[in-house]
Amino acid sequence: MKAHEDLRTTGLPAALARHTCFLLARVAQQANEELDRVLEAWGMKTRHYAVLATLGDEHPLSQCEVGRRLRVDRATMVKLVDGLEGRGLVDRRRKPEDRRYYDLKLTDAGREVLQKTRSTVEGVDETILENLTEEQRAEVHDAFARVVGRNSNAQD
Amino acid sequence: MKAHEDLRTTGLPAALARHTCFLLARVAQQANEELDRVLEAWGMKTRHYAVLATLGDEHPLSQCEVGRRLRVDRATMVKLVDGLEGRGLVDRRRKPEDRRYYDLKLTDAGREVLQKTRSTVEGVDETILENLTEEQRAEVHDAFARVVGRNSNAQD
DNA sequence: TATTGTTATACTCTATAACTATA
DNA sequence: TATAGTTATAGAGTATAACAATA
Numbered sequence: 001m002k003a004h005e006d007l008r009t010t011g012l013p014a015a016l017a018r019h020t021c022f023l024l025a026r027v028a029q030q031a032n033e034e035l036d037r038v039l040e041a042w043g044m045k046t047r048h049y050a051v052l053a054t055l056g057d058e059h060p061l062s063q064c065e066v067g068r069r070l071r072v073d074r075a076t077m078v079k080l081v082d083g084l085e086g087r088g089l090v091d092r093r094r095k096p097e098d099r100r101y102y103d104l105k106l107t108d109a110g111r112e113v114l115q116k117t118r119s120t121v122e123g124v125d126e127t128i129l130e131n132l133t134e135e136q137r138a139e140v141h142d143a144f145a146r147v148v149g150r151n152s153n154a155q156d
Numbered sequence: 157m158k159a160h161e162d163l164r165t166t167g168l169p170a171a172l173a174r175h176t177c178f179l180l181a182r183v184a185q186q187a188n189e190e191l192d193r194v195l196e197a198w199g200m201k202t203r204h205y206a207v208l209a210t211l212g213d214e215h216p217l218s219q220c221e222v223g224r225r226l227r228v229d230r231a232t233m234v235k236l237v238d239g240l241e242g243r244g245l246v247d248r249r250r251k252p253e254d255r256r257y258y259d260l261k262l263t264d265a266g267r268e269v270l271q272k273t274r275s276t277v278e279g280v281d282e283t284i285l286e287n288l289t290e291e292q293r294a295e296v297h298d299a300f301a302r303v304v305g306r307n308s309n310a311q312d
Numbered sequence: 313t314a315t316t317g318t319t320a321t322a323c324t325c326t327a328t329a330a331c332t333a334t335a
Numbered sequence: 336t337a338t339a340g341t342t343a344t345a346g347a348g349t350a351t352a353a354c355a356a357t358a
Contacts, residue, residue: 012304013225015209020281020297021187022206027300028184029227030307031177050178053171064316069169071185076349078318100316100357125176131299140296141176143287144183148168151186220339232326234341256334256339 031124038120042113047072048084049121052106052114055090060103062095089113187280194276198269203228204240205277208262208270211246216259218251245269 016022035046047070054066067077081104084090089110095101106114129137172178191202203226210222223233237260240246245266251257262270285293 011225011307013210013213015213016206017301017304019209019277020284020293021184021191021277023297023300023304024180024284025184025188026304028177028181030304032181035177050172053175054169057169057171062316069167073350074317075319075351098316098358102317121175121177128176128180128303129299131302132295136292136295136299137176139288139292140299141179143285143292143296144179145173146287147284148173148179148182148186218339229327230340231328231342254335254339258340 027128031128034124034127035121038124039117042117043087044113044117047080049114049117051080051084052089052110053118055104055106056111056114060095060105062101063104064101066104084110183284187284190280190283191277194280195273198273199243200269200273203236205270205273207236207240208245208266209274211260211262212267212270216251216261218257219260222260240266 011017012022012026032046035049039045039049050070051066054069055061063077063081064074066072066081067074072080081090081092085092087109088107091105091107091110092102095103129140132140167173168178168182188202191205195201195205206226207222210225211217219233219237220230222228222237223230228236237246237248241248243265244263247261247263247266248258251259285296288296
């Protein structure tokens with residue numbers, strides 16, 4: 001019996017559950033674990049999905065650019081994209097006008113995987129929000145989006 | 157200029173911000189960083205505070221017991237408590253009836269640090285919730301508490 | 313000079329397993 | 336035997352710095 005199994009069956013102490021930040025951290029942790037679990041069937045982890053989704057939004061993006069949006073540094077991005085390219089999900093070629101950069105794009109396979117996994121990820125979202133009404137969900141989502149946005153000044 | 161600084165100035169891609177789980181993860185990450193920052197003045201990190209708060213709730217607790225509540229394994233707990241004991245914040249002595257266990261308690265200093273840092277942590281909570289009304293805050297808090305509770309079956 | 317991408321390295325956190333002491 | 340705590344070790348994940356290629 002692994003210690004790890006024991007750990008995930010325990011609730012948060014009341015003194016911490018009172019703090020929104022700790023409660024939130026625990027929810028996020030649980031969601032991330034569930035995400036890793038459902039993405040395992042696709043040979044991916046949470047952060048691989050994040051890259052695919054980012055590229056699904058904005059088409060040719062450099063490795064650094066994706067890293068900045070995802071708060072992942074350059075060195076880490078190399079191996080991350082290595083994995084996605086190796087599975088044929090991302091097309092990685094030099095930008096013709098400036099050969100220092102890559103033009104990262106989703107391949108057809110990458111776009112397909114993104115579409116198919118998206119609904120699974122939405123299922124994880126659903127487990128987080130299941131106790132809220134549609135209106136409340138929108139309010140929460142909006143409030144958190146503003147918190148994230150407040151710490152962003154790269155919107156120009 | 158450190159790469160790290162660049163990373164924290166960037167917003168989440170829209171495709172990810174649409175997913176509650178990714179939005180939540182980013183908010184939790186920002187909150188955790190801010191927490192580490194404010195606790196640095198006390199020579200602590202987020203997880204030290206978590207231990208103090210747990211002991212503040214329930215008085216004599218074994219190391220393993222704290223670890224289970226916090227999802228931290230035994231080996232990691234050793235060094236965590238080493239640090240808190242070294243700073244005189246936690247009293248660590250063997251349980252008389254069963255000397256395998258510790259009876260971990262807050263010292264007076266530990267209780268004082270907990271009280272003084274609690275308001276700082278509540279300040280971090282406030283930044284997360286600032287866009288919500290009192291009623292909405294309660295709803296969100298309750299909804300997330302239920303998500304965390306759902307994954308707990310160690311309540312007996 | 314400045315930036316992307318790469319590599320190698322180090323550091324942090326955590327997981328695992330073997331040990332001891334107690335029961 | 337079973338569990339708490341300890342230690343040592345190994346494994347992720349990530350940060351740092353040096354480097355090459357390009358501008």
